[in-house]
Amino acid sequence: MKAKYSLEYAVSLPRFDRTVSWLCWAYNEEELIEDYLLRTDAMLRQTVRDYEIVVVDDCSTDRTNQIVSRLQQHIPEIRLIRNEKNLNVGLSSQKAIHSASKEFLFWQTIDWSYDITLLRIFLELLKSYDVVAGVRRAPVIIADNIRWLKPILAVGRLFGLKHITRRSDTVGKAIVSLINYILVRILFRMPLSDYQNVVFFPTRMIQSIQYESKSSFVNPEGLLKAYWRGASIVEVPISFIPRQKGEAKGTKFKAIRASVTDIFRLWWRWIILGQRGRITKGTIRRLQPAEWEDKTID
Numbered sequence: 001m002k003a004k005y006s007l008e009y010a011v012s013l014p015r016f017d018r019t020v021s022w023l024c025w026a027y028n029e030e031e032l033i034e035d036y037l038l039r040t041d042a043m044l045r046q047t048v049r050d051y052e053i054v055v056v057d058d059c060s061t062d063r064t065n066q067i068v069s070r071l072q073q074h075i076p077e078i079r080l081i082r083n084e085k086n087l088n089v090g091l092s093s094q095k096a097i098h099s100a101s102k103e104f105l106f107w108q109t110i111d112w113s114y115d116i117t118l119l120r121i122f123l124e125l126l127k128s129y130d131v132v133a134g135v136r137r138a139p140v141i142i143a144d145n146i147r148w149l150k151p152i153l154a155v156g157r158l159f160g161l162k163h164i165t166r167r168s169d170t171v172g173k174a175i176v177s178l179i180n181y182i183l184v185r186i187l188f189r190m191p192l193s194d195y196q197n198v199v200f201f202p203t204r205m206i207q208s209i210q211y212e213s214k215s216s217f218v219n220p221e222g223l224l225k226a227y228w229r230g231a232s233i234v235e236v237p238i239s240f241i242p243r244q245k246g247e248a249k250g251t252k253f254k255a256i257r258a259s260v261t262d263i264f265r266l267w268w269r270w271i272i273l274g275q276r277g278r279i280t281k282g283t284i285r286r287l288q289p290a291e292w293e294d295k296t297i298d
Contacts, residue, residue, distance in 0.1 A: 006293035010120040016048045020123065021100035021203060023107040025056040025092035030063040032110050034071065039112070041075050047120050053078045056096045059086040088255065090215040090262075097206055097222075106132075106200040114198045115239045122236055126200055130231040133223065134197035134238030135287050180259065184220050187267040190227050191284055195220040198238050205231070212266055215258035221266070230280040235287040 044051045072078045270276035
């Protein structure tokens with residue numbers, strides 16, 4: 001059976017006729033930021049009629065801010081926002097979300113760690129669903145040959161989470177990702193296949209959410225609260241791409257501690273104490289591998 005969604009189909013679609021905000025946040029990314037923004041602008045020009053690129057510079061101490069400022073002279077769609085002090089990913093992503101001015105928004109990491117080649121199809125699905133959520137399903141081989149890691153990977157497979165054990169480019173990042181997924185899935189019981197990926201939202205919907213986390217738990221919190229408001233969510237395949245340059249900050253101990261603290265603090269508040277307001281559960285259309293051309297989908 002021929003896949004319903006393919007690169008050929010994406011290319012055949014006209015440019016998206018709704019307005020889009022592409023969000024990103026950066027801290028000391030002088031090695032990556034210029035190529036990233038040039039690539040972002042080129043992709044959006046081919047895909048969307050009206051767009052903006054919102055860049056939150058999280059008080060970088062290198063040349064990140066200067067590079068973005070220079071690029072603004074050639075790419076007027078870039079909007080640069082600089083934090084007066086380093087706020088880290090959670091608060092920086094919230095600032096980017098609330099700074100967006102177009103009808104829909106989504107984000108991509110500065111290291112381009114997610115494959116959004118089929119961006120045009122993902123945007124088209126926003127006409128049928130409230131939220132389009134990326135799922136890392138393409139295998140990234142991390143450490144199946146490391147003996148001590150095999151029991152951990154076996155636990156993931158036991159719970160039907162094979163794709164979670166292959167979602168990163170290093171052993172440490174994969175373990176952190178797996179633990180994060182299991183905690184969110186078990187504690188909050190929203191049956192999504194991924195909680196830390198590219199997500200597409202109607203801007204007004206996500207801006208109306210009152211965030212209570214300050215860490216990278218912001219992404220799962222947005223999905224959870226949209227789902228609890230009755231949003232329809234569709235999963236799409238957006239695979240992980242290993243970082244080639246620069247330094248990843250999301251798996252540093254301080255960032256992990258902040259995220260885990262937010263998870264348990266908000267679980268206690270929302271689930272145990274019931275302080276999450278009125279709940280109208282939404283719908284989730286799980287990823288249908290047969291519909292997508294990508295042969296690596298499990």
